[in-house]
Amino acid sequence: EEAAVARPFRQRLLVVANRLPVSAIRRGEDSWSLEISAGGLVSALLGVKEFEARWIGWAGVNVPDEIGQKALTKALAEKRCIPVFLDEEVVHQYYNGYCNNILWPLFHYLGLPQEDRLATTRSFQSQFAAYKKANQMFADVVNAHYEEGDVVWCHDYHLMYLPECLKKYNTKMKVGWFLHTPFPSSEIHRTLPSRSELLRSVLAADLVGFHTYDYARHFVSACTRILGLEGTPEGVEDQGRLTRVAAFPIGIDSARFIRALQLPQVQEHIKELKERFAGRKVMLGVDRLDMIKGIPQKLLAFEKFLEENPYWRGKVVLLQIAVPTRTDVPEYQKLTSQVHEIVGRINGRFGTLTAVPIHHLDRSLDFHALCALYAVTDVALVTSLRDGMNLVSYEFVACQDAKKGVLILSEFAGAAQSLGAGAILVNPWNIIEVAASIGQALNMPAEEREKRHCHNFHHVIMHTAQEWAETFVSELNDTVVEAQLRSSE
Numbered sequence: 001e002e003a004a005v006a007r008p009f010r011q012r013l014l015v016v017a018n019r020l021p022v023s024a025i026r027r028g029e030d031s032w033s034l035e036i037s038a039g040g041l042v043s044a045l046l047g048v049k050e051f052e053a054r055w056i057g058w059a060g061v062n063v064p065d066e067i068g069q070k071a072l073t074k075a076l077a078e079k080r081c082i083p084v085f086l087d088e089e090v091v092h093q094y095y096n097g098y099c100n101n102i103l104w105p106l107f108h109y110l111g112l113p114q115e116d117r118l119a120t121t122r123s124f125q126s127q128f129a130a131y132k133k134a135n136q137m138f139a140d141v142v143n144a145h146y147e148e149g150d151v152v153w154c155h156d157y158h159l160m161y162l163p164e165c166l167k168k169y170n171t172k173m174k175v176g177w178f179l180h181t182p183f184p185s186s187e188i189h190r191t192l193p194s195r196s197e198l199l200r201s202v203l204a205a206d207l208v209g210f211h212t213y214d215y216a217r218h219f220v221s222a223c224t225r226i227l228g229l230e231g232t233p234e235g236v237e238d239q240g241r242l243t244r245v246a247a248f249p250i251g252i253d254s255a256r257f258i259r260a261l262q263l264p265q266v267q268e269h270i271k272e273l274k275e276r277f278a279g280r281k282v283m284l285g286v287d288r289l290d291m292i293k294g295i296p297q298k299l300l301a302f303e304k305f306l307e308e309n310p311y312w313r314g315k316v317v318l319l320q321i322a323v324p325t326r327t328d329v330p331e332y333q334k335l336t337s338q339v340h341e342i343v344g345r346i347n348g349r350f351g352t353l354t355a356v357p358i359h360h361l362d363r364s365l366d367f368h369a370l371c372a373l374y375a376v377t378d379v380a381l382v383t384s385l386r387d388g389m390n391l392v393s394y395e396f397v398a399c400q401d402a403k404k405g406v407l408i409l410s411e412f413a414g415a416a417q418s419l420g421a422g423a424i425l426v427n428p429w430n431i432i433e434v435a436a437s438i439g440q441a442l443n444m445p446a447e448e449r450e451k452r453h454c455h456n457f458h459h460v461i462m463h464t465a466q467e468w469a470e471t472f473v474s475e476l477n478d479t480v481v482e483a484q485l486r487s488s489e
């Protein structure tokens with residue numbers, strides 16, 4: 001149908017991710033309303049001009065009936081999205097189970113769930129079976145839409161089994177895989193019962209990418225130590241076939257944030273916030289409410305700071321935006337109560353009849369409110385225990401060119417490798433050190449703040465999400481596909 005309108009030929013890019021960049025809400029038997037979520041990946045791919053991108057993924061809703069599925073498929077097609085329908089049981093075992101209860105904590109150094117180590121090997125096995133089944137369903141949809149010459153880019157820990165499924169269909173398919181989380185030390189990865197199967201599958205891809213050089217190195221070590229393969233400067237070699245492995249640090253669409261700050265409604269927000277917090281320094285945390293973000297550690301460090309610095313009580317406020325996520329996973333439910341308890345205690349200890357030191361919100365903010373909040377912040381606190389990159393730190397920096405606030409950043413976030421020179425780097429487990437760094441940030445002379453900010457601002461505007469996507473896709477496209485599957489089975 002494209003050829004009929006004689007458009008100039010653009011190569012197609014099939015972007016496969018667990019989640020489509022839209023949220024779908026059912027309005028009736030055959031009607032849906034769709035909202036595009038302008039996340040990092042979406043804006044990144046808008047920048048890839050030489051390719052025409054299609055998205056393949058789960059719409060995040062259960063659609064058991066055929067009428068609903070047909071209607072949703074049609075509505076999504078207008079947004080260049082193709083759905084993969086996963087039923088409730090698969091979502092439970094694959095998404096809540098294997099992805100978010102096993103791989104996610106493991107890749108962030110939180111280990112495997114204790115109960116699986118002891119008695120429930122059956123449930124571990126069934127979750128892995130569901131993971132493979134779900135990945136196969138993604139592969140079926142990709143295969144049904146694939147045309148010769150397309151480039152296929154698979155994303156994240158949800159889809160580690162996908163490269164192998166795709167190459168089994170078609171050895172000539174150009175397949176890339178990118179991990180958005182850390183890849184842990186091989187000593188952590190080797191605790192995973194399905195460690196080898198997952199590594200082998202990822203190696204079926206032609207290009208494998210990570211945010212940092214360290215993650216890439218851990219992956220190569222896992223392949224050499226666990227699979228006994230050979231690591232080369234280019235990647236991993238298995239019986240003469242090379243899988244290229246490299247670091248591609250992501251960025252943000254900084255121009256979008258900088259532009260937003262000029263909008264009248266954002267300026268209005270900024271004015272309101274400044275009035276609301278007049279006479280107080282504003283500290284900010286923005287995180288998904290996830291164990292890896294170190295929110296309890298952040299709160300404890302703030303408590304320690306108030307305890308030791310009576311002068312600052314009533315003169316500083318911490319705004320913590322904690323966006324609920326994966327609420328069906330028990331670990332996340334426990335974390336919510338734990339965080340509420342700590343916030344309550346600190347506010348009880350240091351609050352007055354008219355003011356509390358912590359404003360904690362269990363919800364997300366819209367884009368404009370978020371930009372305004374970043375802009376009025378004096379100190380941003382990112383205390384991830386592990387984090388693939390952490391783009392909140394980038395967003396904060398992008399919105400701070402007027403104020404030149406301070407970024408306190410965990411050394412365990414990928415971003416520490418790019419924004420480390422401008423930020424105050426901390427070990428979030430060291431509560432005393434983080435508390436001291438809060439004092440250092442609040443007291444930092446203007447000249448030093450400016451110097452640090454300029455360093456980071458320059459990095460954030462030079463290394464954008466668009467450039468990231470372009471680099472990965474063009475390197476993938478330049479990779480010569482060796483149309484041959486290893487005899488791994």
Ligand code: G6P
Nearest residue numbers: 018019156157180181325326388
């Ligand atoms: C992380 C993952 C993404 C994921 C996002 C939100 O950033 O790397 O793949 O989409 O969290 O999590 P959710 O489970 O809601 O998709």
